[in-house]
Amino acid sequence: MSTTKQALSWFRNVALIEGLSLIVLLTFSVLKRTTTYAWAVLGVQYIGMAHGLLFIAYVYLLWACASKYRWNWRRVALFLFASIIPFAPFFVERKLKDEMHG
Structure with missing residues (x-):
């Protein structure tokens, strides 16, 4: 891959991972509210933090591209x-x- 498409490649990869993290976060959020699983609360906390960082990366790479x-x-x-x-x-x-x- 040429270096001229490197930013586009990074943005594409982050978009994919950010999309996955949103779905996982929503799943944990539903589990947290509908079950008594203690790990669902931790899932929201840690996946939420990861998703937040990925969202920031997504917006930064969107701006860069x-x-x-x-x-x-x-x-x-x-x-x-x-x-x-x-x-x-x-x-x-x-x-x-x-x-x-x-």
Whole structure:
């Protein structure tokens, strides 16, 4: 992979992991509220912290890619909005993957 696509590759990977962490966090959150499992509380705490860090990385890399590749504001807004909707980061990852190999 060329270095010109390195930021795009990082963003794509973080989008995938951030999307997974959101789903896992939501799962633990539901378990915390619907069961008496003590580990569900810890899951929310630790997965929540990891997800928060991944979200920060996602936003930073979105900003970096938007600057480097001169993305328009609509694309940036769409990708930012996708970061808060379960499963939407997987579509961002797929779109970036298609662009990298297309």
